[in-house]
Amino acid sequence: SLRNGVIRSITMVSKFVPQFTHSTKRIQDFLTTDDKDSDLYSSSSDTSDGSKARIIEISNVTSCWSKSTDSFTLQDISISVEKGQVVGIIGPVGAGKSSLIMTLVKS
Numbered sequence: 001s002l003r004n005g006v007i008r009s010i011t012m013v014s015k016f017v018p019q020f021t022h023s024t025k026r027i028q029d030f031l032t033t034d035d036k037d038s039d040l041y042s043s044s045s046d047t048s049d050g051s052k053a054r055i056i057e058i059s060n061v062t063s064c065w066s067k068s069t070d071s072f073t074l075q076d077i078s079i080s081v082e083k084g085q086v087v088g089i090i091g092p093v094g095a096g097k098s099s100l101i102m103t104l105v106k107s
Contacts, residue, residue: 019093056081056104063103073099 059078064071074096081087089097 053083054080055083058104061103063099065099074103077103079104 057080061074061077062072063074063077065073077100079100089100091097
């Protein structure tokens, strides 16, 4: 019984090691990349009224992977990112992180 428990635990941990390794590599790549457009991250305001300019804004967006499906990947998503903000998208596998990025890229 103890032996089976140890074997199950090792099996479960071995499933998470590749995900952890891949995620760590992506974070390291991001953190070591030189800023190509440092002006994008500047904290100065760009609007005449002194408010910060929004570089990304979507409101009530619904999207799906395929037009032939009735199932939506994302529903009623709203995001506003101002110049100078650093935003992280986190969540478990299948939560829609990549779908959100693809929606932003395509819009």
